[in-house]
Amino acid sequence: MALTTSLADLVVLLVEPSQMQAHLVERMLTNQGVRRITIVANGSAALTALQDATDGQVVISSLYLPDMAGTELVAAMRDDPALESVPFILVSSETRPQVLEPVRQSGACAIVAKPFTEQQLSRALYAAADYLNPPQDIDLAEIEGLRVLVVDDSLASRHHLRRLLEELGIERITECVDGRQAVAVLQESMFDLVITDYNMPEMDGRELTEYIRTQSWQAEVPVLMVTSEQNMGRLAAVERAGVSAICDKPFEASSIRRLISDALQR
Structure with missing residues (x-):
């Protein structure tokens, strides 16, 4: 895909059933320099419009739509290899x-979160632009040889992380669906970095981190946790278990790249 260098290069599909809200967001987007904006009122129309998705395409959607939820729309997108x-x-x-x-x-x-300011929308747009055009902000001579283990029960999350890693030139990526599967893989293969979710069946991210730090022959491997967990007590327990860094979901691509860089250099 062509490099996205500014918000003017974005092609925004706005999915919003309220005309008033749609016009408000459209005005904010225009003020931010976005020139190509298409507005549709429901999820089905959005999926139809996305059949002609082009370079720089971004979807901004409300949660509650007449025919489906925004969660269903993004799930349908993630199930389509083209989207x-x-x-x-x-x-x-x-x-x-x-x-x-x-x-x-x-x-x-x-x-x-509604109500939102133009600045908050702008930050989200720049996160999208950064995802489309990842900067080369990790400078490691052997980055192509890095071995990364991605542990997440969400297929969409694993695909999202894999794309970010591959954009950095990292190709040796192994995926596991939970901590128990990751333990079996760690016993047989060596890794330079583990990226794990927190909430998973069988064995969660905290238990996996504790295993790595106390029982694995790879006790020193950096462990980066990417999670939607909001319970501060649970997150504190994860830190005590020895995680190298924690990143919230959803995350900005630049944030995850910076954390990966810091973890590897440590």
């Missing part, structure tokens, strides 16, 4: 974790 890497931004006043969790796990670029 799985299209940046998705959710705008919603919803705060319940169980409702937002599918979006967090989908590899979304951002969740923008």
Whole structure:
């Protein structure tokens, strides 16, 4: 895909059933320099419009749509190989974790809470642009040879992380669906970095980190946790277990690259 150098290069598909809200967001986008904006009122129309997705395509969607939820829209996108890497931004006043969790796990670029300012929308847009055009901010001579283990029960999250890693030139990537599977892999293969989710079946991210630090022959491997967990007590327990860094879902591509760089250099 062509490099996205500014917000003017973005092609925004805005999925918003409210005409008033759509016009408000359209005005904000125009003020930020976005020139190509298409507005549709429901998820089905969005999926139809995305059949002609082009370089720089970004989807901004409300959560509650007439025919489906925004969570269903992003799930349909992630199930389509042609759309799985299209940046998705959710705008919603919803705060319940169980409702937002599918979006967090989908590899979304951002969740923008209503009511939002133009500056907040701008940050989400720059996160999308950064995802489309990753800067070369990790400078390691042997980066192509790095061995990375990605552990997440969400297929969409694993694909999202894999794309970011591959954009950095990292090709030796192994995927596991939970901590128990990761333990078996770690016993047989050596890795330079482990990136894991927190909430997983069988064995969660904290238990995996504890295993690595206390029982694995690779006790010193950097462990980066990427999670939607908001419970501070649980996150504190993860830190005590020996995780190298924690990054929230949804995450900005630049943030995850910086954390990877810091973890590897340490």
